[in-house]
Amino acid sequence: MGALVTLDLPDDSPMLGLPWIITFGPLGDGDEWEPVVCGPYERPHALALAEAVVAEEQLMAVVEPLVPALTPEEIRSEIAAAQLAAEDEAARLDEADLYGDFEDVIDEELELAAEREPEPQPANPPSAEEVHAGFARIATLLAARGA
Known part of the structure; x- marks a missing residue:
């Protein structure tokens, strides 16, 4: 089983209505x-x-x-926000190192939790037709933003 990472957003977040991408990697x-x-x-x-x-x-x-940026300034703003978030994460990790390396303990805890909990089953993926309908809605959304 692999790993899935996404944003945990509140139900009223405007980001939920944006188009989304998936990046698969090793x-x-x-x-x-x-x-x-x-x-x-x-x-x-x-x-x-x-x-x-x-x-x-x-x-x-x-x-x-997928943030539809329309100008170089909007793109620079997104880059700056990502850089700031990365700096914050690096600072948080550096601070955590002051207290030692607890990866082994965390790994053991995760293994024990996995043994206790049944493996979650993935949701049924959408059909090709549902994805195509989503593409149409995304195109309408992006066209309206550019108007």
Whole structure:
């Protein structure tokens, strides 16, 4: 079983209505290949497709919104926000190292939790027709944003 990473958003987040992409890549350090980016999809379709793939393969799937930037300034703003988030994450990790390396303990806890909990089954992926209908809705959404 692989890993799925996505944003945990509140139910009223405007990001939920954006198109979403899935980036599939290697899960482990030993496997090196170029990530595969798929989409855009509506968020429920992206999540279901990603779950279906990682349920059967040792892959990492990152499901994230596709932010339709219209100007270089909007793109620079998104880049700056991503850089700031990366700096914050690096600082948080550096701070955590002050207290030692607890990866082994965490791995053991995860293994014990996995033994206790039944493996979740992925949601049924959407049909090709449902994905095509989602494409049409995304195209309408993007066209309205550009108007």
